[in-house]
Amino acid sequence: MNELSPEKFKSLGKAVIATEQAALAELIGRIDDKFVVACHILLQCKGRVVVIGMGKSGHIGNKIAATLASTGTPAFFVHPGEASHGDSGMITPNDAVIVLSNSGETEEVVALLPVIKRLNTPMIALTGKPDSTLANTATVNIDVRVSKEACPLGLAPTASTTATLAMGDAIAVALLKARGFSEDDFALSHPGGTLGRRLLLHVSDIMHTATEIPKVATTAVLREALLEMTQKGLGVTTIVDDSDHVLGIFTDGDLRRALDTDIDINTCLVTAAMTCDGKKIKAQALAASALALMEEHRINALVVVDEQDKLIGILNMHDLLRARVV
Numbered sequence: 001m002n003e004l005s006p007e008k009f010k011s012l013g014k015a016v017i018a019t020e021q022a023a024l025a026e027l028i029g030r031i032d033d034k035f036v037v038a039c040h041i042l043l044q045c046k047g048r049v050v051v052i053g054m055g056k057s058g059h060i061g062n063k064i065a066a067t068l069a070s071t072g073t074p075a076f077f078v079h080p081g082e083a084s085h086g087d088s089g090m091i092t093p094n095d096a097v098i099v100l101s102n103s104g105e106t107e108e109v110v111a112l113l114p115v116i117k118r119l120n121t122p123m124i125a126l127t128g129k130p131d132s133t134l135a136n137t138a139t140v141n142i143d144v145r146v147s148k149e150a151c152p153l154g155l156a157p158t159a160s161t162t163a164t165l166a167m168g169d170a171i172a173v174a175l176l177k178a179r180g181f182s183e184d185d186f187a188l189s190h191p192g193g194t195l196g197r198r199l200l201l202h203v204s205d206i207m208h209t210a211t212e213i214p215k216v217a218t219t220a221v222l223r224e225a226l227l228e229m230t231q232k233g234l235g236v237t238t239i240v241d242d243s244d245h246v247l248g249i250f251t252d253g254d255l256r257r258a259l260d261t262d263i264d265i266n267t268c269l270v271t272a273a274m275t276c277d278g279k280k281i282k283a284q285a286l287a288a289s290a291l292a293l294m295e296e297h298r299i300n301a302l303v304v305v306d307e308q309d310k311l312i313g314i315l316n317m318h319d320l321l322r323a324r325v326v
Contacts, residue, residue, distance in 0.1 A: 016150040016158065019149075019150040019158075019159050020158065020159045023146040023147065023159040023160070023163045024162065024166055026147065026163075027163050027167060030142065030143050030144065031170065034141065034142055035142060035170070035171075035174075037139075038124045038140050038142055038171060039171060039178065041096050041122045041139065042096055042124070042171070043175060043178055043179070045094070045096040045122070047074075047093075047094030047096070048075060048076060048095050048096075049065070049068055049073055049075035049097075050075070050076065050090065050096070051065040051068075051075060051076070051077045051099075051100070052077075052080050052097060052098070052099045052100065052109065052112065053077075053080070053099070053101065054079075054080050054081070054101065054106045054108045055157075056157040056161050057101055057157075057164065058079060058080075058100075059161075060161050060164050060165050062077045064098065064100075064169075064171075065077040067168065067169060067172045068168075068171075068172050068175070071176040071181055072175065072176055072179045073172065073175050073179070078090055078091070080106070080111070081108050091115070091116065091119060092119070092121070093119050093120055093121055095121050096122045096124065097116055097121050097123045097124065098123075098126065099112075099113075099116075099125050099126070099134060099138065100126050100164055101126075101127055101132075101134050102128040102129070102145075102157060102160045102164070103127070103128065103129055103132060104125070104127035104128070104129040104132020105132055105134070106134075110133050110134065113134065123138045124140055124141075124142065125137075125138035125141040126141075126142050126167055126168070127141060127142075127143070127144065127145075128144055128145035128146065128160055129145065130143050142167060144160070144163045145163075146159040146160050146163050201288070201323055201325060202283070202284060202285065202286055203283050203285045203287055203313070204283035204313070205323070206315055206319045206323045207304045207312075207313035207314060207319070208232075208234065208313055209312065212232065212314075213232070213311065213313060213314050214228045214229055214231075214234055214314065215228070215238040215240050215244075216228050216238075216239055216240075217240065217241075218240075218241060218247060218271050219269070220269070220270045221265065221266060221268060222255075222268050222270055223265045223266050224270070225237050225270040226255070226265065229252075234301060234314060235252050235300065235316065236249060236251045236300075236301045236314070236316070237270075238303055238314065239270055239271060239274050240311055243310065244311045245308075245311075246311050247271070247274075247276070248271065248274035248275055248276045249274060249275050249278035249301070250270050250273065250274045251299075251300075251301065254273050254275055278303055279294075279297055279303070280302065280305045280309075281293060281303070281304055281305075282304070282305065282306070283304050283312060283313060287320060287323060290302055290315060290325075291320050291325055294317060294320075300317045301316040302314070302315055302316075
């Protein structure tokens, strides 16, 4: 094993990045009419997109299929070795196929081409050899060849797999835009992730309602407000009129400020110490919007009101933490 200096390690790393950067720069010129044809094939597909690749191309194919599926184009990956032993039954005439092979001559891949052709399934090839068997058999071939691999031996797929992955991303994003795929659509595909929760979870899903809402009338004294805050355990109480319109909010901070004065909590009305311009939010708002409002104004609770400004709920930062919006 050769001993390399820190500078040599850095030099080798930079050389790899530079090589792959050059490969991606070459790829820009390959976004041509064939790319457009491939996108139209996938947009018109009535079934699913089946991605096929062997070895390192298979790993890249798996990622491309996952990216397509999460951005509005139903897709899945099929290993060509398994496809030759029954999994080719997953491919139907309503599908479209993306086949990856840098050489375009991968044995396991080439063996599947007659099956795909017999089904009359549209085939998009991503190859590094435009004159290969795969490229010539495909409905359309997208050229992803590179001048050289980043591997100094020129053997390990490096720049070529980067180029193929980038082209797959280009296709997925182009389709995303063509389909009008939105943030809400993305959230539906990722309900368990942080982004999904931020885009799907509404204030109404996590707010406290009915008897859980801390509230007192305008005739309440501070002692009564404190009891309500303690019983409901949210560190705040609302002050409402006879019609449940929110007139103000009384928080732990308001209590500390009140105690700095010579007030009597048994006689002082809560209206004398409440915050009149407390922040409010609608139930249909996103929980992420509630979080942004709290962070902007450095507050820990929000009153939830309806269109008539009547109290219907309340939530605090702990609710957002429990819902993993934060």
